[in-house]
Amino acid sequence: MVRTLRRPRQEKQQQPSAPLWSENAARLTRIFGSMVVTVLTCTGLSFSHRSLQSSLETIESALPVQKEQTPQAEQTQEPAAIGYNRTKYHYTPPSQSFGGPHSSCGVTDSNNNNPPTYESFFALEKDDRSRDNEDKIIWKKFFASMGKRGNYIEMGAFNGAQESNSRFFDVCLGWKGLLVEANPMVFPEVPVNRPQAHSMSFAPSCPTPDQTLEFHATIWTNAGLEGKAKAYDGTETVSVPCGPLQPVLEDVFAGEAIDFFSLDVEGAERWFWKPLILTR
Template sequence: MSRSFVVGIRIFLITLLLVTCVYELGDFKLAKNGCDAEQRLKGPFEMDSQQVVKTIRLNHLTAPSSLPLNLTRQNDIRYSNNQYEYGWKFFHFYSQQFFSEHRHGFFIEAGALDGEFLSNTLWLEQHLGWKGLLIEADPINFKYLVWKRRKAWLSNTCISEKEYPKEAVFEMLQERSETFAVPWLYRANSRRTDTFFIKVEGDFLDFSAVSYSIVQCFPLASYLLALNVSSVDYLSLDVQGNEWDIIKNIPWDRISIRVMAVEHYHHNAKTLREGKGLDEEFVDYMKNINYTLVDHDDDANYIFVLKDDVIATRTITSYKDRNTMVNNSLIEVENYSRKI
């Protein structure tokens, strides 16, 4: 067998492999790097790649449920006084002001937990008929999220802080004993091991059992391409430390977001308490990308509105000035619980 014949066979096989990969992946650049698409998602991979979008659609999205909602917390007395703290009342107050007359909007909530406890989007879905996407990285939380039967798309992934998909390791906290009355607060503190949060002293770490999970992350734009959505009415970001980096990599020439609810801590903080103050550098950045700060509370929660949006022209009551609502906060919680 001549050497030229062997070389010819090798060229033929390589060409056949590439053709097969191009057929499967729909992208010659990806084919040159191998056929294992899931393996390629671990490294640099353009956010608008056809294969990224296809992979999200086929492997990382759960369709909205057609069954009745399966909510349980309003019947659990342990949650009656605590469930709506930790930023929920702050964000819910502004959701009511911004969107009470806006039906059938679209939301994204990253850090969705079980879809009920501390949910910033459940009210929009239930009472205004909104659709959306709920992203939850913790696999245990996600099982509960599916069980709640929300009318939104679900994804057991995380939002990448880069312009490409990548994998991340999550540290997940779980109640080790019946020390506290609200065990879901443990699950709300799941966090990535490569963020500043992992170095910050947590409130629950000494009382928690810790486990780890590898999670696939995608750029925010990739999810929207997979859902054929370019306009978002409400984005809720509570991912324990990567919120600002996620915002930095949103392609604003292709995506419109009207309102952003963001939990953001100072990255140079040594404790969570130190990190809760107003971060003027973060606010200036948001201003430079055309967002106006509406309010900031004492728990590192921010509300931003797109500067040119009609919401920004309204007279908005400040959360801090809502004396009647504060004085009757327990009544408000009880009334809301009855509704859901």
């Protein structure tokens, strides 16, 4: 059904100028539809500005009010395990990206054609790397010829630097990594010392979430879990969150393979694997 506007009676009709149609195009489209507006424009029907405005106002007043649709902001859903445990596990994402090997890793030539030698890094003391050359041995035996960046996990990261088996893979090779340290007294140092890695503070030794374990409140590297690792007479214990490891790995690595898993929990290694923390 095509509606038409009856021409108002007047002695002289004036052809509306282009701005008259363009100014009222949205109103005409809302009332009559785009096809009718096109017909009216092409046939050259003439209306005075006053009569057109009056007619539109009359018709619009009888139309139902249409509520404007407010666009919904796109929401990005955080991975379940990290999102749920961000506060509970003190999850800290990387604050820096890999910009090339750290200055301590070795010297390259002026054209950067040769890879770092890494000998200067392997000469560092245990405050900045593995205690007994574990990082050097593992790299040379398994990864020296890999030719690509890998993924690592270090359980028992301490402060992220001292006696760390994974720091070499982080600062020299640019690997993606997850550092887990349950000791709440030293964990705040982990994101500071290892800004390129994901960091969490929890005991990944319980088959179900929302559990806790008692941890000796000491800053020694062999602080441990109650009755399993080395205990310290007279030291207080604190409750640390405990849960399964697999959901966290799925969130951090998103299905990527784990190339290097360093487990150093000072006497609790056998007990660490007792629960079913990995199901696939």
